[in-house]
Amino acid sequence: MTQYADEASFLANYNRREFDAPLLTVDPVLFTYHQAQLKVLLVERSAYPERGLWGLPGGFVQIDTDISLEDTARRKLQEKTGIIPPYLEQLYTFGSNQRDKRGWAVTVAYTALMAYQECASHIESVSDVQWQPLDQLNKLTLAFDHQQIIEFARERLRQKALYSIVPAYALPEKFTLPELQQLHEVLLGKPLQKKSFRRRIEEAELLIDTGEKRSDGSGRPAVLYRMKEGAGGYTFVRNLEE
Amino acid sequence: MTQYADEASFLANYNRREFDAPLLTVDPVLFTYHQAQLKVLLVERSAYPERGLWGLPGGFVQIDTDISLEDTARRKLQEKTGIIPPYLEQLYTFGSNQRDKRGWAVTVAYTALMAYQECASHIESVSDVQWQPLDQLNKLTLAFDHQQIIEFARERLRQKALYSIVPAYALPEKFTLPELQQLHEVLLGKPLQKKSFRRRIEEAELLIDTGEKRSDGSGRPAVLYRMKEGAGGYTFVRNLEE
């Protein structure tokens, strides 16, 4: 191993391609909620490997333009949806010598949430991007280990539904409490007590009453709320029942 | 961009050094509890960059021997402590163009816990590995952003003290409830109600009474317990008060 007199000369001679390193990608899992279903954003791969398969809207870090991993995630999401989603959080980093045919590969996965309508027009204009309902995911063969990554992200989001209102970021800016409760019920796979659900959200003062209401055509109209600043970061001290 | 007829010819021509990619390392944050203090394992860097500074016991993925990121973390910990710690969990992945003088760099950080005594002899035999008390960390200048990574890991461990007994992995195999409570109190920075602390652990049946007791020289001896299989994965539905 070469010895250097000081750090400056070490850095001057440093060559980042000297060693074989794992491939490094960033893969955002973008969820939304539409027509009583959780959906995930998939992209059809146009290049090898796994060409023709659907997968997550990820890609390589561009070291000359991205300044952080989150930056890369935001860039890829904007490329595919036209929008930067209101919720983006690092999920987990998957890395092994098995998950990519090219060899050792690492992906930093993110969970993102946004309203379905926010990018509906953008997505309808292209054929290689689609919202896939989560309960029909088995019918598709996804690229790499993206199926497992999506399941991992869904499980984490399910956990969050027990102690936060993070799922609300998958709804439009203005939404009703029954809508939010339905979303939580889909995530948890079981009905929730209306009273319990509302009470904890009201007592924690997480939402702002917009003064508006919305009717579904029949029945009493529901109040439209907006999330308060930072409401996604709030965690209840006690979980809902599993 | 070159076009390939099929995936096989794409893979045959694939060169993983073709593009500049971020550096990728794995950095375990290994905590223990000794003499009423939380301590973290640090290593003195023998090579550039940041030579001479203390930092986390991490390193590059060895793509020919490691089969997963967790593998890399385990290997580095075994190299420095002689032991594979009983608790190892991925923490967070830090990546930006600012955190390493060599340029864009990513590190997958892990939290690990083990008993102080398990590797005391191994560590005492070398001069470049040490347990550093967390409340004296400010006095040291650490390599890269390792100071922030340690703080991040400590904060996550603090959270876990509110809803799990994961911190118990920082104790010897057999430990007493007062010991575990003290550790939680150090993590949370505040005293806990003895009764509340014991009650929830007993009701969840997380520990096994070894039948043995240990006296500190004065006062009633405390019962020695062992963790049940999977006790670290248990989460209480209700948190302790912050």
Add this chain to the structure above:
DNA sequence: CAAATAGTGTCTGTTAGACACTATATG
């Protein structure tokens, strides 16, 4: 016995579950 530490009994307070009730919309 006193001092020290481990461990328990039991009351209170908070918050989720259950479920019946009222409120407000449409046709």
Add this chain to the structure above:
DNA sequence: CATATAGTGTCTAACAGACACTATTTG
């Protein structure tokens, strides 16, 4: 009015906080 959906009142159950009490050790 009937029906549908939104939203409330209120009792119960579970579980953490508070704190005084008992238990077991050493000297």
